[in-house]
Amino acid sequence: MNGINLKRYLVSGIVVSLMPILIVGQLVRIQVDSDSKEKLKALQEIYTGQLVTIVPERGIIMDRNGHMLAGNKVVYEVGVELAQVTNPHTIALTMNVVLGKDYSKALGIASEEASPKAVYRPLADNVSEEKVAQLEVLIEQMQATYGGRRGKDVPSLNGLVFRQHLARTYPEKSLASPIVGFVSNEGSGYFGVEGYYNEFLAGKPKQVLVLNDPTYAQELPEVPDGVSLILTIDRNIQAAMEDLADRSIDEYGAESATILVMDPKTGEILALATTPRLDLNEFYRYSDVFTKDTPFNPGVSQAYEPGSVFKVLTMLAALDSGAVTPDTEYVDRGAIEVGGAIIYNWNRGGWGPQTMLGCMQHSLNVCLAWVATQVGAKDFYSYLQSFGIGRLTGVEMAGEVEGRLKVPGDQDWYDADLGVNAFGQGVSATPIQMAAAISAVANDGRMMQPHIVRAMINKGYQQNIEPRVAGIVAKPETAHTLTEMLAKSLEIESSNALVEGYRIAGKTGTGEIPTPLGYTSNETNASFVGWGPVDDPKFLVYVWMEKPSTSPWGSEVAAPVFREAAEQLVVLMNIPPDNVRHRLYGQ
Amino acid sequence: MVDMQRIESITHAYTQAPWRRQMQYLILFLLILVFAALVAGLYLNVTAQSATIGSEIQIMQAEIIRLERENAGLQAYLGDLMSAENMHRRARELGFEPVQIDQAVYLLVPGYVERQPIMVAPTYQRQVARASVRPPEYTEPLFPWLERRIMKVIFPVLETRQ
Numbered sequence A: 001m002n003g004i005n006l007k008r009y010l011v012s013g014i015v016v017s018l019m020p021i022l023i024v025g026q027l028v029r030i031q032v033d034s035d036s037k038e039k040l041k042a043l044q045e046i047y048t049g050q051l052v053t054i055v056p057e058r059g060i061i062m063d064r065n066g067h068m069l070a071g072n073k074v075v076y077e078v079g080v081e082l083a084q085v086t087n088p089h090t091i092a093l094t095m096n097v098v099l100g101k102d103y104s105k106a107l108g109i110a111s112e113e114a115s116p117k118a119v120y121r122p123l124a125d126n127v128s129e130e131k132v133a134q135l136e137v138l139i140e141q142m143q144a145t146y147g148g149r150r151g152k153d154v155p156s157l158n159g160l161v162f163r164q165h166l167a168r169t170y171p172e173k174s175l176a177s178p179i180v181g182f183v184s185n186e187g188s189g190y191f192g193v194e195g196y197y198n199e200f201l202a203g204k205p206k207q208v209l210v211l212n213d214p215t216y217a218q219e220l221p222e223v224p225d226g227v228s229l230i231l232t233i234d235r236n237i238q239a240a241m242e243d244l245a246d247r248s249i250d251e252y253g254a255e256s257a258t259i260l261v262m263d264p265k266t267g268e269i270l271a272l273a274t275t276p277r278l279d280l281n282e283f284y285r286y287s288d289v290f291t292k293d294t295p296f297n298p299g300v301s302q303a304y305e306p307g308s309v310f311k312v313l314t315m316l317a318a319l320d321s322g323a324v325t326p327d328t329e330y331v332d333r334g335a336i337e338v339g340g341a342i343i344y345n346w347n348r349g350g351w352g353p354q355t356m357l358g359c360m361q362h363s364l365n366v367c368l369a370w371v372a373t374q375v376g377a378k379d380f381y382s383y384l385q386s387f388g389i390g391r392l393t394g395v396e397m398a399g400e401v402e403g404r405l406k407v408p409g410d411q412d413w414y415d416a417d418l419g420v421n422a423f424g425q426g427v428s429a430t431p432i433q434m435a436a437a438i439s440a441v442a443n444d445g446r447m448m449q450p451h452i453v454r455a456m457i458n459k460g461y462q463q464n465i466e467p468r469v470a471g472i473v474a475k476p477e478t479a480h481t482l483t484e485m486l487a488k489s490l491e492i493e494s495s496n497a498l499v500e501g502y503r504i505a506g507k508t509g510t511g512e513i514p515t516p517l518g519y520t521s522n523e524t525n526a527s528f529v530g531w532g533p534v535d536d537p538k539f540l541v542y543v544w545m546e547k548p549s550t551s552p553w554g555s556e557v558a559a560p561v562f563r564e565a566a567e568q569l570v571v572l573m574n575i576p577p578d579n580v581r582h583r584l585y586g587q
Numbered sequence B: 001m002v003d004m005q006r007i008e009s010i011t012h013a014y015t016q017a018p019w020r021r022q023m024q025y026l027i028l029f030l031l032i033l034v035f036a037a038l039v040a041g042l043y044l045n046v047t048a049q050s051a052t053i054g055s056e057i058q059i060m061q062a063e064i065i066r067l068e069r070e071n072a073g074l075q076a077y078l079g080d081l082m083s084a085e086n087m088h089r090r091a092r093e094l095g096f097e098p099v100q101i102d103q104a105v106y107l108l109v110p111g112y113v114e115r116q117p118i119m120v121a122p123t124y125q126r127q128v129a130r131a132s133v134r135p136p137e138y139t140e141p142l143f144p145w146l147e148r149r150i151m152k153v154i155f156p157v158l159e160t161r162q
Helices: A003-032 A034-048 A088-099 A103-110 A129-146 A192-196 A198-202 A235-252 A280-289 A307-321 A356-361 A365-375 A377-386 A415-421 A431-442 A476-492 A554-572 A578-585 B002-014 B018-081 B084-093 B142-154 B156-161
Strands: A049-054 A068-081 A120-127 A160-169 A206-211 A228-231 A256-262 A269-274 A329-332 A335-338 A341-344 A352-355 A446-448 A453-458 A461-464 A469-472 A505-512 A524-532 A539-546
Touching (some): A068 A129, A088 A103, A103 A120, A120 A160, A129 A160, A192 A198, A235 A256, A235 A554, A235 B084, A256 A431, A256 A554, A307 A377, A307 A431, A307 A505, A307 A524, A307 A554, A335 A365, A335 A415, A341 A365, A341 A415, A352 A356, A365 A377, A377 A415, A431 A446, A431 A476, A431 A539, A505 A554
Antiparallel strands (some): A068 A120, A068 A160, A256 A539, A329 A352, A335 A341
């Protein structure tokens, strides 16, 4: 072995020995240096695979007969693969012309330098299939015309890509919109059942590591769709009530109208029509439609002083507690003092001797205030609390408010409140609370839990939601007696609420609107609550007209609306006139 | 000396020629090479198949997702076509008009069942464990089965009496 060869062997030996030393050194450095560890981890993630979020399909919402109220449609996210972009100007111009996007903003995004951290950038979302088809045609045309040429100035849509996904759609547009609510672009539900059941409807997204290794035959996990809902509402009844509410506003010059239809035997809400309404496909117009303090769904979100419809509850408490009977006589002198406050009748006149039927028929504040004193504050408020006044009903719509019921012991409760609360002043309640409470009168004293969801479909199975009794708030005899009183009082005064061929029970209400200075405004809330047929109630309708301008009285504004609602309901619900029903069914 | 020669001749007799030994090494090397090539070929084949299947699975999964989305879109389209607004318009175009309260005629139709609540999926029912319906041939051990068969052949009467 000569000297040269020895030197060669020596150098080779050193180099070969250094390599494992360097490798070990690098291993130690990675273990010790946190930055290197993170970098390596990031690299590992890049080369191992990519985290993909599997978003389940949002559950659909249907009415009680299976008509779709909320579904999902295919839309696209249009974006750019930055490394593929050859002419950002063409892309920005196309975004501007086809999708109406801001040119400079799109240019800025498309011009971004591609890097491991900047691979893809979105340009527009919720783009319809038609628009994407238009873009695809443009790409093809551009490819055919300029495909052979090279250079930065050659028009090109290279890098423009489309990613398909689902977005919420509402085939019925504004129909039942206060009940349904809407889903934002971010996928969150707002208002109605969309808001209340957002998590159930949305389902649970799952993140999966999809490996880049093509030899790894990986099956994506099954992600169950969101829960679908079948509501209690009937689309046809809802449409009819919404049409009626819209017409009533014009006819009576009211600020808003709320018509709530309920099955008093089950607590199912058959329709809840309110104004104004929003086309849910254009939810971004929310602030244009709901200006100032207008609630999205006044039926559950707006408490108001209901006025004389509240007398139904006062009389129910009085009859049930035995404080009065229908024949109890009260001499109405036109005024009564309760807790230091003088209470007058609606016409400031005295009505002389009156039975309880007369008191309800003429809607006498003085008489009902006296009735409340006969019940006593403790029992009166105990009844009101059992009717659910002042607390949430739990109906499955987001944004429900509880109203206000002051009770003895509260700092702002005074003895005078007993007198004014008796005829629906100084107490606020939502239409859903009022309807639920009064439905007990139509249902043998049993108050049903008001609900809007009839069934849920989860993982391929349907779970029906059975009606639930919220409380037995009065004796069946009391409920029958009061129903009879209210039916008679409508018949005696030939009310505008009467429906030919059907016996109806009901009560009008005219509530003054409080201002910071007291009840100084001439504006009123006109209400009517009624149900029928009296001997077998199939529906209960609660009408609230806010600030009507043609007349302040519930009997002249809300009662005719109730009649029209009932006339449509008996047809839509196949309810024969009483005499026909008795003849056909021998009832 | 003679012994030494004998030993050498025996050693010579049993010692292989150098070219033969080299040939043996070569053959061994080639055998290992062929085996390694076989293993590599097999591995390539399996991984290629696996990659193809993996790719097919991904394509099918993408297709399933696409079809599910298309299905959802079509459902929504159907919902749109059958919306209350569209149905009312179509009804009006066909000459229908809403029934008024005084126009309705009510009849008692024997056997008529009123509209029932919609069921879009089966109701959830607790799964009841069912008894195995497999014949004993599939469940009993070999020797008891064999014994039973033999007994059946030898004492058929006894078998039936039991």
